[in-house]
Amino acid sequence: MAVTIYDVARDANVSMATVSRVVNGNQNVKPTTRRRVQESIERLAYRPNAVARGLASKKTTTVGVIIPDISTRLYGELSRGIADVATMYEYNIILSNSDERPERELELLVDHFGKQVDGLIFMSDSVSEEVREEMLRAPVPVVLAATVDTEKKFATVNINYEQAAYEAVSKLIENGHQKIAFVTGPLTRDINRFQKKVGYERALKEAGLDVVEDLVIEIDDAYDSAYDSWEQIEKRTDKPTAIFASNDHLAVGILNGIRDKGHLVPDDYEIICFEHSNLARIVRPQLTSVVVPLYDIGAVAMRLLTKLMNDEEIEEKQVSLPYRFAQRDSVK
Amino acid sequence: MAVTIYDVARDANVSMATVSRVVNGNQNVKPTTRRRVQESIERLAYRPNAVARGLASKKTTTVGVIIPDISTRLYGELSRGIADVATMYEYNIILSNSDERPERELELLVDHFGKQVDGLIFMSDSVSEEVREEMLRAPVPVVLAATVDTEKKFATVNINYEQAAYEAVSKLIENGHQKIAFVTGPLTRDINRFQKKVGYERALKEAGLDVVEDLVIEIDDAYDSAYDSWEQIEKRTDKPTAIFASNDHLAVGILNGIRDKGHLVPDDYEIICFEHSNLARIVRPQLTSVVVPLYDIGAVAMRLLTKLMNDEEIEEKQVSLPYRFAQRDSVK
DNA sequence: ATGAAAGCGCTAACAC
DNA sequence: GTGTTAGCGCTTTCAT
Numbered sequence: 001m002a003v004t005i006y007d008v009a010r011d012a013n014v015s016m017a018t019v020s021r022v023v024n025g026n027q028n029v030k031p032t033t034r035r036r037v038q039e040s041i042e043r044l045a046y047r048p049n050a051v052a053r054g055l056a057s058k059k060t061t062t063v064g065v066i067i068p069d070i071s072t073r074l075y076g077e078l079s080r081g082i083a084d085v086a087t088m089y090e091y092n093i094i095l096s097n098s099d100e101r102p103e104r105e106l107e108l109l110v111d112h113f114g115k116q117v118d119g120l121i122f123m124s125d126s127v128s129e130e131v132r133e134e135m136l137r138a139p140v141p142v143v144l145a146a147t148v149d150t151e152k153k154f155a156t157v158n159i160n161y162e163q164a165a166y167e168a169v170s171k172l173i174e175n176g177h178q179k180i181a182f183v184t185g186p187l188t189r190d191i192n193r194f195q196k197k198v199g200y201e202r203a204l205k206e207a208g209l210d211v212v213e214d215l216v217i218e219i220d221d222a223y224d225s226a227y228d229s230w231e232q233i234e235k236r237t238d239k240p241t242a243i244f245a246s247n248d249h250l251a252v253g254i255l256n257g258i259r260d261k262g263h264l265v266p267d268d269y270e271i272i273c274f275e276h277s278n279l280a281r282i283v284r285p286q287l288t289s290v291v292v293p294l295y296d297i298g299a300v301a302m303r304l305l306t307k308l309m310n311d312e313e314i315e316e317k318q319v320s321l322p323y324r325f326a327q328r329d330s331v332k
Numbered sequence: 333m334a335v336t337i338y339d340v341a342r343d344a345n346v347s348m349a350t351v352s353r354v355v356n357g358n359q360n361v362k363p364t365t366r367r368r369v370q371e372s373i374e375r376l377a378y379r380p381n382a383v384a385r386g387l388a389s390k391k392t393t394t395v396g397v398i399i400p401d402i403s404t405r406l407y408g409e410l411s412r413g414i415a416d417v418a419t420m421y422e423y424n425i426i427l428s429n430s431d432e433r434p435e436r437e438l439e440l441l442v443d444h445f446g447k448q449v450d451g452l453i454f455m456s457d458s459v460s461e462e463v464r465e466e467m468l469r470a471p472v473p474v475v476l477a478a479t480v481d482t483e484k485k486f487a488t489v490n491i492n493y494e495q496a497a498y499e500a501v502s503k504l505i506e507n508g509h510q511k512i513a514f515v516t517g518p519l520t521r522d523i524n525r526f527q528k529k530v531g532y533e534r535a536l537k538e539a540g541l542d543v544v545e546d547l548v549i550e551i552d553d554a555y556d557s558a559y560d561s562w563e564q565i566e567k568r569t570d571k572p573t574a575i576f577a578s579n580d581h582l583a584v585g586i587l588n589g590i591r592d593k594g595h596l597v598p599d600d601y602e603i604i605c606f607e608h609s610n611l612a613r614i615v616r617p618q619l620t621s622v623v624v625p626l627y628d629i630g631a632v633a634m635r636l637l638t639k640l641m642n643d644e645e646i647e648e649k650q651v652s653l654p655y656r657f658a659q660r661d662s663v664k
Numbered sequence: 665a666t667g668a669a670a671g672c673g674c675t676a677a678c679a680c
Numbered sequence: 681g682t683g684t685t686a687g688c689g690c691t692t693t694c695a696t
Contacts, residue, residue, distance in 0.1 A: 050447045051386045052673030071412040080403040095427040347667045384689030
């Protein structure tokens with residue numbers, strides 16, 4: 001049996017309450033008894049049982065993190081931001097992958113709340129009605145990170161994807177392109193449909209260009225899909241001269257597709273994308289892109305959550321972080 | 333206040349014990365009362381409190397995962413393997429980043445054990461004496477994943493890095509190279525010093541080649557360091573004609589360094605490396621490499637842990653997984 | 665098949 | 681400044 005607070009109390013000749021006080025840094029303990037208790041703790045190698053503490057205090061110092069897929073660079077980086085701030089505030093993290101499946105997200109929410117997390121950070125490219133309702137019923141604060149909440153009901157941390165997409169496409173238009181493709185993962189995902197695509201179309205319209213549905217190329221969100229898609233795109237009579245890609249691995253797929261066919265970027269085709277990793281700097285030519293501050297989104301989301309958990313006043317629950325453009329070599 | 337097992341018991345006109353039985357699927361409940369209890373659970377929206385359950389049962393159905401850095405592809409992939417098997421066996425994961433810092437690893441171990449995890453998976457490129465001792469004292473099973481344990485005291489899941497390095501370097505030798513550099517992250521890390529470097533040297537010796545310390549190029553384990561290092565390497569009078577890199581991002585750094593100077597791979601220099609991500613397939617030329625089954629290492633480690641937690645018989649605690657070579661274009 | 669009751673290890677009033 | 685005591689919400693003997 002592990003040593004408990006009671007064993008320490010007996011050893012130090014004090015009550016459990018006093019031991020509890022020194023363990024929790026309560027000031028109302030005479031220095032001499034504090035020392036005595038600390039010695040007993042040391043000698044017996046006492047380690048507080050966080051589960052018992054959690055039951056008694058109703059705080060677990062644990063937060064839940066529901067994430068689509070931790071093995072991607074995007075969510076790996078985001079998680080690191082969350083984790084570092086969590087460490088700073090002495091929270092542990094229970095991390096679960098949802099694969100963007102609404103039923104799984106729902107299970108996970110119930111599961112995490114059952115584990116009595118003190119708060120939760122949720123990430124997904126779209127939020128189903130059931131998931132939204134479950135989060136609205138949450139017994140603890142919830143923050144959405146890099147996740148679009150069209151109804152503005154939740155605390156969120158994002159960048160303005162719509163505006164960034166608009167600006168990215170506008171650069172391509174300024175360079176004289178008339179036919180610009182938007183290569184994207186599933187448009188069933190809110191972030192693609194209601195943010196990036198909308199920004200893309202707004203840029204086109206404002207420039208007086210036609211919005212051609214055929215130039216919206218919806219594929220699996222994977223490098224290989226993008227690579228393979230180029231062959232199809234190139235065959236078109238009305239093929240694009242520039243590509244706006246939803247993220248960097250898609251962009252690199254297109255880029256390699258183009259180059260492996262013997263064409264040149266940016267001479268024959270220009271490419272711009274959202275950047276989620278160092279991939280954009282690794283490939284040749286390096287990709288011009290919108291740098292998404294993933295780590296910061298995670299960090300700010302976690303910081304926001306700590307405030308919510310402490311019932312602190314929040315000035316603004318919908319945080320929009322700045323992004324920047326990295327001018328590199330895939331756009332002239 | 334949340335609804336408790338007691339509320340359900342009163343509502344269904346049974347004792348807490350009976351509610352507990354139906355919640356836990358115990359067969360000793362009359363079907364009619366089972367139904368009645370389930371209806372009450374439904375109506376009151378009762379959700380078991382996992383913390384209370386953990387305190388009473390001494391099982392939290394949570395495992396700890398201590399990992400160097402979740403934002404890297406290597407550990408992201410490894411984690412996903414762990415997480416998927418954990419989900420399969422209905423465990424949650426508490427995930428913490430150590431950045432390979434021994435003091436932090438130690439804190440984390442104590443922290444996780446305090447949270448009463450039922451088991452723990454530990455990853456690190458080297459294991460300090462203090463960390464080793466803490467894990468030996470662990471109150472629950474521990475499995476090392478992708479982590480070298482020279483003394484074979486722990487349950488581990490790995491590939492044979494030494495042999496793989498040996499084979500990789502041998503390929504380069506077969507192609508006629510006499511001066512082969514080993515580009516690696518810090519040699520303070522056991523996996524580099526006692527596995528990969530040893531395999532590299534064994535291949536050299538067996539082929540009757542000199543082992544030149546100058547050709548062991550120890551740098552920060554980062555793309556940019558590798559990229560920058562090429563400039564220095566190239567200046568040497570006794571420069572290598574082939575490179576064996578400790579991992580793919582290092583290899584790509586070297587590759588880009590070489591190409592940006594106007595040289596060709598594999599014509600001027602050949603490169604082979606350990607592969608931890610799809611980066612090796614994304615760059616041009618694609619990298620010939622040793623494919624490390626990261627996902628599987630994670631999955632097998634977690635599976636092993638479940639057996640240990642269930643006191644099942646283990647045939648072999650030191651698991652060595654197969655690896656394979658991907659023959660691509662950076663080696664002729 | 666069901667219930668009563670004793671904890672699990674700790675926190676948090678409250679009393680002294 | 682310190683001790684007493686009543687829970688926190690559940691599991692788990694042990695009776696019946």
